[in-house]
Amino acid sequence: MAERAAERLAMHVAMAQALASEETAAAIAAAARDLAARFDAGGTLLIFGNGGSAADAQHLAAEFTGRYMIDRAPLPALALADNTAAVTAIANDYGFDRVFARQVHAFGNGDGAAIALSTSGTSENVLEGLRAARELGLLTIGVTGDGGAERMRPLCHHLLTIPAVPTPQIQEGTMLVLHTICELVEHSLFGE
Numbered sequence: 001m002a003e004r005a006a007e008r009l010a011m012h013v014a015m016a017q018a019l020a021s022e023e024t025a026a027a028i029a030a031a032a033r034d035l036a037a038r039f040d041a042g043g044t045l046l047i048f049g050n051g052g053s054a055a056d057a058q059h060l061a062a063e064f065t066g067r068y069m070i071d072r073a074p075l076p077a078l079a080l081a082d083n084t085a086a087v088t089a090i091a092n093d094y095g096f097d098r099v100f101a102r103q104v105h106a107f108g109n110g111d112g113a114a115i116a117l118s119t120s121g122t123s124e125n126v127l128e129g130l131r132a133a134r135e136l137g138l139l140t141i142g143v144t145g146d147g148g149a150e151r152m153r154p155l156c157h158h159l160l161t162i163p164a165v166p167t168p169q170i171q172e173g174t175m176l177v178l179h180t181i182c183e184l185v186e187h188s189l190f191g192e
Contacts, residue, residue, distance in 0.1 A: 018163035019173050031141045031158035032184035038113040038139050045077040048100040048129050049117030052171050054081035056117055060178045068182040072190040100129030110137035119170040121148015130155035143177055145170035
C-alpha cells in the first residue's frame with residue numbers, strides 16, 4: 001500500500017513540475033490579469049463544470065466571495081451548479097446540455113467573465129455555457145486536461161491545459177491553477 005501511495009504522489013509531483021513551465025505561468029498570469037480587469041470594471045464571474053469540476057467551481061467562488069490569502073472586499077463570483085432547483089428545472093425543460101448556458105444568459109453581461117471546468121473538455125453543457133458566454137461578450141477561461149483542448153480552445157480567450165490524462169491528476173492540477181489565478185487577482189486588485 002505504501003508503494004502505491006508513493007507512486008501516486010510521484011505522479012502528482014511529475015504533473016505539477018510539467019505544469020510549472022514558463023509558458024503555463026505566462027498563460028495563467030494573462031488569464032488572471034484579464035479576470036482582474038473584469039472584476040475592476042464591476043463584472044461578475046460565473047464558474048461551471050460537472051461533478052468534481054462543479055465542486056471546484058464552488059470552491060473557487062468561495063475563495064473570491066470570501067477571501068483567499070488577503071483580507072479584502074468580496075469579489076462577485078457564482079458557481080452555476082449551486083442552485084439545484086435551477087439546474088434540475090433547466091435540465092427537465094430544456095435538456096441537460098442547456099443547464100449552464102441558460103444561467104449564463106440570466107446572470108452574464110459583457111463586463112463579466114466565465115470560467116469553464118471540464119477534465120475531458122467534451123462536456124456538452126460546459127461547451128454550451130462557453131458559447132453563451134462568448135455570445136454575451138464575457139471573458140472566457142477554460143481549464144481542461146490534455147485531451148480536452150481541441151473542443152474548448154475556440155470558445156476560450158484563455159485555455160489552460162493540465163498536462164495529465166487521469167481525471168484525479170487533472171482535478172489536482174485544476175485546483176492548483178485556480179488557486180494561482182485567485183492569488184494573482186487578489187494581488188492585482190488589493191496588493192499585499
